[in-house]
Amino acid sequence: xxxxxxxxxxxxxSLAVRHGRKGSGYCLCDGPRASGEILKLRxxxxxxxxxxxxxxxxxDFPVSPDLLSAAEFDRIRNTVHSQGILLLVKRPEDxxxxxxxRTPFVLVLDRIAxxxxxxxxxxxxxxxxxxxxxxxxxxxxxxxxxxxxxxxxAQFALRIRRHGSLEHTLQLLKKQGFGRVYRxxxxxxxxxxxxxxxxxxxxxxxxxxxxGVGAIADSVDLNIPMPGDAESLNVAQAATxxxxxxxxxxxxx
Amino acid sequence: xxxxxxxxxxxxxSLAVRHGRKGSGYCLCDGPRASGEILKLRxxxxxxxxxxxxxxxxxDFPVSPDLLSAAEFDRIRNTVHSQGILLLVKRPEDxxxxxxxRTPFVLVLDRIAxxxxxxxxxxxxxxxxxxxxxxxxxxxxxxxxxxxxxxxxAQFALRIRRHGSLEHTLQLLKKQGFGRVYRxxxxxxxxxxxxxxxxxxxxxxxxxxxxGVGAIADSVDLNIPMPGDAESLNVAQAATxxxxxxxxxxxxx
Numbered sequence: 100x101x102x103x104x105x106x107x108x109x110x111x112x113s114l115a116v117r118h119g120r121k122g123s124g125y126c127l128c129d130g131p132r133a134s135g136e137i138l139k140l141r142x143x144x145x146x147x148x149x150x151x152x153x154x155x156x157x158x159d160f161p162v163s164p165d166l167l168s169a170a171e172f173d174r175i176r177n178t179v180h181s182q183g184i185l186l187l188v189k190r191p192e193d194x195x196x197x198x199x200x201r202t203p204f205v206l207v208l209d210r211i212a213x214x215x216x217x218x219x220x221x222x223x224x225x226x227x228x229x230x231x232x233x234x235x236x237x238x239x240x241x242x243x244x245x246x247x248x249x250x251x252x253a254q255f256a257l258r259i260r261r262h263g264s265l266e267h268t269l270q271l272l273k274k275q276g277f278g279r280v281y282r283x284x285x286x287x288x289x290x291x292x293x294x295x296x297x298x299x300x301x302x303x304x305x306x307x308x309x310x311g312v313g314a315i316a317d318s319v320d321l322n323i324p325m326p327g328d329a330e331s332l333n334v335a336q337a338a339t340x341x342x343x344x345x346x347x348x349x350x351x352x
Numbered sequence: 353x354x355x356x357x358x359x360x361x362x363x364x365x366s367l368a369v370r371h372g373r374k375g376s377g378y379c380l381c382d383g384p385r386a387s388g389e390i391l392k393l394r395x396x397x398x399x400x401x402x403x404x405x406x407x408x409x410x411x412d413f414p415v416s417p418d419l420l421s422a423a424e425f426d427r428i429r430n431t432v433h434s435q436g437i438l439l440l441v442k443r444p445e446d447x448x449x450x451x452x453x454r455t456p457f458v459l460v461l462d463r464i465a466x467x468x469x470x471x472x473x474x475x476x477x478x479x480x481x482x483x484x485x486x487x488x489x490x491x492x493x494x495x496x497x498x499x500x501x502x503x504x505x506a507q508f509a510l511r512i513r514r515h516g517s518l519e520h521t522l523q524l525l526k527k528q529g530f531g532r533v534y535r536x537x538x539x540x541x542x543x544x545x546x547x548x549x550x551x552x553x554x555x556x557x558x559x560x561x562x563x564g565v566g567a568i569a570d571s572v573d574l575n576i577p578m579p580g581d582a583e584s585l586n587v588a589q590a591a592t593x594x595x596x597x598x599x600x601x602x603x604x605x
Binding site: 219222223224225226227228229253256292293323324325326327328329332333335336339340343344346347349350351 | 472475476477478479480481482506509545546576577578579580581582585586588589592593596597599600602603604
């Protein structure tokens with residue numbers, strides 16, 4: 100049973116806040132579910148594995164785990180729901196701006212602030228086989244511990260790209276031939292179930308939970324029909340409808 | 353500025369736990385968003401409105417609100433996120449077992465335990481105009497404060513039916529001519545995007561987050577195709593795919 104070095108402990112504490120994560124090059128993963136995914140998907144990024152005494156789990160660790168007493172573990176990781184496994188993980192490398200898009204259409208999350216929504220969308224994107232997602236500034240940190248928990252580590256299965264403002268993001272995409280931009284809109288617009296070419300080198304922008312997507316020059320409004328009386332759909336549910344419409348059209352069986 | 357009667361205060365405290373809600377005939381709604389919905393949808397059920405001093409919100413109250421000091425309010429409602437409005441609401445009346453189904457197909461939530469998933473599904477059902485949902489025993493309490501917050505009060509826009517075990521539930525539905533039962537299954541089965549008659553006097557059962565739906569005699573497996581490598585879809589996302597497939601087929605435009 101050991102203890103962490105002061106330096107490592109201080110790094111781990113600092114990663115709980117955005118300011119501390121920024122520039123550190125690391126993120127934290129808490130709990131067996133997301134940890135299991137990261138250990139499977141990106142063992143190369145796992146820098147340290149910290150276990151609380153008594154932790155049981157059938158994992159292959161790429162590095163020799165540090166086993167801490169319950170008191171020591173809880174001292175560095177003071178969360179009620181911590182389940183006795185903590186990974187210190189290198190942040191995946193940023194993707195260069197001109198790196199070719201590798202998906203048939205591009206999903207852009209514009210200032211989606213809630214890590215729960217972010218995580219659900221990433222898990223769903225993974226389920227449909229979309230291997231890349233773009234975020235604008237103002238969207239939740241893809242590698243905060245909340246985002247990692249909420250996505251169950253699915254962000255390590257995808258390429259997450261982040262290149263600044265929505266305007267700059269759309270410019271980059273246009274350069275690569277992704278020029279038709281759909282902007283999800285609550286009341287009217289092209290019907291997600293009828294629009295031809297919706298997933299053909301297009302960009303689909305999902306917006307902030309409160310304010311939706313801002314105005315975009317030359318964009319097409321995209322509407323998810325809602326025959327009921329709800330005012331609007333949660334953004335993660337909207338993403339699910341769009342992503343599975345892609346599945347429906349693309350994978351006939 | 354007043355105080356609640358001891359009796360009322362004790363009722364409100366007791367409603368925070370399932371045991372206390374059971375048989376009390378009441379539920380609690382916390383926060384402006386869900387409260388606004390309930391005040392709009394079912395003002396007849398609102399028994400008492402409790403406001404913290406300084407609360408600002410533009411609502412029509414069916415009863416004269418009780419205004420409490422911040423200290424008094426926080427004493428009875430000790431949650432960090434409470435936003436200064438609390439409704440004491442009569443639980444909607446139970447629906448008799450033989451009450452005719454009023455939807456073209458029936459969505460059954462079988463032991464869906466998480467109030468967050470429950471709430472998301474209810475909100476989505478409301479968005480697509482499904483006016484009735486069935487729950488089996490073991491599903492989250494539709495009227496716990498967590499469920500109400502998560503659904504933003506949408507359960508008051510629908511009829512929520514609960515008639516015991518899954519087996520008994522399916523027997524009741526069969527009597528009303530809803531005999532074809534679909535059981536969502538992760539790996540194989542009828543394709544949700546291709547199955548004819550999927551929404552035609554059928555029953556679609558969504559199962560528990562961990563274990564899925566149990567075995568059902570004479571049921572048809574229903575599959576949501578997932579070309580990616582995720583093991584299975586979150587149950588709320590699965591519900592969203594199914595409910596919007598219903599919209600896609602039913603409301604051409």
